[in-house]
Amino acid sequence: EVQLLESGGGLAQPGGSLRLSCAASGFTFRGYAMSWVRQVLGKGLEWVSGISGSGGGTYYADSVKGRFTISRDNSKNTVSLQMNILRVEDTALYFCAKTRDSNHPGDAFDVWGHGTVVTVSS
Amino acid sequence: QSVLTQPPSASGTPGQRVTISCSGRTSNIGSNTVNWYTHLPGTAPKLLIYSNDQRPSGVPDRFSGSKSGTSASLAIRGLQSEDEGDYYCATWDDSLNAEVFGGGTRLTVL
Numbered sequence: 001e002v003q004l005l006e007s008g009g010g011l012a013q014p015g016g017s018l019r020l021s022c023a024a025s026g027f028t029f030r031g032y033a034m035s036w037v038r039q040v041l042g043k044g045l046e047w048v049s050g051i052s053g054s055g056g057g058t059y060y061a062d063s064v065k066g067r068f069t070i071s072r073d074n075s076k077n078t079v080s081l082q083m084n085i086l087r088v089e090d091t092a093l094y095f096c097a098k099t100r101d102s103n104h105p106g107d108a109f110d111v112w113g114h115g116t117v118v119t120v121s122s
Numbered sequence: 123q124s125v126l127t128q129p130p131s132a133s134g135t136p137g138q139r140v141t142i143s144c145s146g147r148t149s150n151i152g153s154n155t156v157n158w159y160t161h162l163p164g165t166a167p168k169l170l171i172y173s174n175d176q177r178p179s180g181v182p183d184r185f186s187g188s189k190s191g192t193s194a195s196l197a198i199r200g201l202q203s204e205d206e207g208d209y210y211c212a213t214w215d216d217s218l219n220a221e222v223f224g225g226g227t228r229l230t231v232l
Contacts, residue, residue: 034220038169044124045167045210047221061220062207100172106214106221108157108172115166 002026002111004096008056009116012086020081022096022118030054030074036081037093037112048094049081050105059105064090086120093117125150125213126224133230139199142227146192146212150222154214156194158187161226162207170209171196203231 008020020036035050049070050059058070067086072079079096094116097109129143134140144156158171169178169189174194181200186197194211 037163037223039163043162044208044226045212045223047212047223050221059181059219059221062218095166097167100178104214106154108169108212109159109167110169110172110178112166112168 002098003029004098004111004113006094006096006113006116009094009118011119011121012083013122014086014120015082016086016120017082018086018118020083020094020096020118021117022079022113024077024079024096024098027111029077031073031102031103033057033099033107034072034079035097035099035105035109036070036079037095037097037109038090038118039095039115040092042091046092051079052105053103057104088117088120091118091120124170124225125215125218125222126213127226128177128209128227131228131230133197133232134201135232136201136203139197139216140201140229141198142196142209142211142229144194144196144224146194146213146222148164148192149217150192150213150215151189151194152192156187156189156211156213158194158196159210159212160207161210167210169183183216198229201231205229206231 099107100110161167
C-alpha cells in the first residue's frame, strides 16, 4: 500500500525553525516528484514547495522562498522541509504529497499524507 | 488572493447536476493541464480529476472535468449528500514556476 507519513510539526516561536519529514512507502520513491502543501485553519490549500525525483530540481512558493528548503533522501525514502525564519502566518496543517506519474512537481498529486500541524506563536 | 479563481460556494439538491468553475491565465491553465481535488477539513485531500478530464481509479463517473482556453470546470451529476465538501482546482504556473491552487469551492447538498 502506498503511504506517506509526516512528522516534525509542533510549536515554534516567530523567527524560529522547524524541520518536517515525510516517510514514503509502497512505491519506487526516486521515480516521483514530491511536494509539500499546507492549509491554514479555515483557509484553502496552498502549495509550498516541490522537488524532482532525483532531487536536482527544487521549487518554492513566493511566500516561503528564501526561508524554506526542501530536500530528499532517496536511500531512505524521505522528503524533508526545513523551515527557517518562521512567521505567524506559516501556522498551518502541512501535507506531504506524491505526484501521480511524473518527475516534475507540476503533475497531479495522487497520494497525500494526513498532515502535521505547525504552530508559530510567541 | 488565489492565482486561480473559483466561486466560494456552490449548492444543489440530491440528483442534480452542479458545476464548479476555475479561471486562470495563459501562464497557468492556458499552458498546463488542470487537476481537481476534494477535501474535508482534517482529512487528506483526494485527487478527483487529473489532466483536465481523467478520473483516477475509484472515482465515480459522476465526476467529470473539462478545460477550454484559460478556464476549467468540474461537473458533478447525480449529486449525493456525501459529495459535500471543499473542491479545489490546481495547475502549474509557468511564470511563477510553482503549483497554484484555486481558493476552493464549498459544495453544499441541500
